[in-house]
Amino acid sequence: MIKAATSTGLSSIAYVARPRRGLRAERKAVGALLEAVQDEFTETYEIQSVAGTLHIAISGRFRLPFPIICAISLYMRWQDEGVLLSVRKHGETAVIIEVFTETRGRHLGLVRGGVSRKKTPFLQPGAQLALAWSARLENHLGVFEAEPIRTRAGRLLDDRAGLAALNAACALLASLLPEREPQPDLYAPTIALFDALADSPDWPTIYAHWELALLEALGYGLDLSNCAVTGQTQELIWVSPKTGRAVSRAAGEPYADRLLPLPDFLRFGDLAAREEIADALKLSGHFLRKWAYAGVGVDAAPPARGRLTALFETETV
Numbered sequence: 001m002i003k004a005a006t007s008t009g010l011s012s013i014a015y016v017a018r019p020r021r022g023l024r025a026e027r028k029a030v031g032a033l034l035e036a037v038q039d040e041f042t043e044t045y046e047i048q049s050v051a052g053t054l055h056i057a058i059s060g061r062f063r064l065p066f067p068i069i070c071a072i073s074l075y076m077r078w079q080d081e082g083v084l085l086s087v088r089k090h091g092e093t094a095v096i097i098e099v100f101t102e103t104r105g106r107h108l109g110l111v112r113g114g115v116s117r118k119k120t121p122f123l124q125p126g127a128q129l130a131l132a133w134s135a136r137l138e139n140h141l142g143v144f145e146a147e148p149i150r151t152r153a154g155r156l157l158d159d160r161a162g163l164a165a166l167n168a169a170c171a172l173l174a175s176l177l178p179e180r181e182p183q184p185d186l187y188a189p190t191i192a193l194f195d196a197l198a199d200s201p202d203w204p205t206i207y208a209h210w211e212l213a214l215l216e217a218l219g220y221g222l223d224l225s226n227c228a229v230t231g232q233t234q235e236l237i238w239v240s241p242k243t244g245r246a247v248s249r250a251a252g253e254p255y256a257d258r259l260l261p262l263p264d265f266l267r268f269g270d271l272a273a274r275e276e277i278a279d280a281l282k283l284s285g286h287f288l289r290k291w292a293y294a295g296v297g298v299d300a301a302p303p304a305r306g307r308l309t310a311l312f313e314t315e316t317v
Helices: 010-017 022-037 160-176 184-199 203-217 249-258 274-295 303-314
Strands: 002-005 044-048 053-063 066-090 094-101 105-111 128-135 143-150 236-239 246-248
Touching: 066 105, 066 160, 066 184, 094 128, 094 143, 094 184, 105 128, 160 184, 160 203, 160 274, 160 303, 184 203, 203 274, 236 249, 246 249, 274 303
Parallel strands: 002 044, 105 143
Antiparallel strands: 044 053, 053 066, 066 094, 066 128, 094 105, 128 143, 236 246
């Protein structure tokens, strides 16, 4: 195996790598391939490209009196770690999974044998997975090889609210994140949230902050640093539903019935009571609908988030 940098385009590589016109054409194609990487023929070539790794696997078969190149395949491959957002069955034995990774963002791929007794237990939303993705071309669906790092859903089966938060976060990520775009600023808070759901009783506070981080990552961050009217930084108790900026008590008093409440814990990082969490979810939910979902042409948030907000509005969590 060798590694060589090349500026050869994907289309020309594919042309060179898939001859179909007899022995002479095959020899010519292989010669061009060898010249491109400037090395002698070996069993496998691995060529690095800007888009990823192009693996050109060459298998040989002998037909006396000449060796004949019988198959040359080209594929992309990358490895990363990510959290599983959704699973849906595909055919009899496979599933299509949707994952969120730090370097590849939201990404879909096929898992062969995904409905088997070996893979089903860890192919659950919220699971942390070691992933290897491969496809012939970068824009193909591709195939995932997935191994479990940490499962979370099973630990939340007896926690109705925690499981609702896990499902809400997965649904928000799946419906709002652009596909295959890295989200490094959102990935770490997401993993921290998912770990807290399984381990920490303070996860409601973390979840409320996470929704604001989601808005920020999507380009719709709120400005809670000072009053939009006076510029003061004290007694900020409301948020303008139009601008997403904080409003002080004095400036907002005449318009209190039109403003959204701003819980103190969102600014100061304190732990929050159930009522404050409900207010925080009302705040972030308003801007998710007004800005984020409007941006992707959707009228409402996923039902999973509605179930979570209903729990905080009606029950003790």
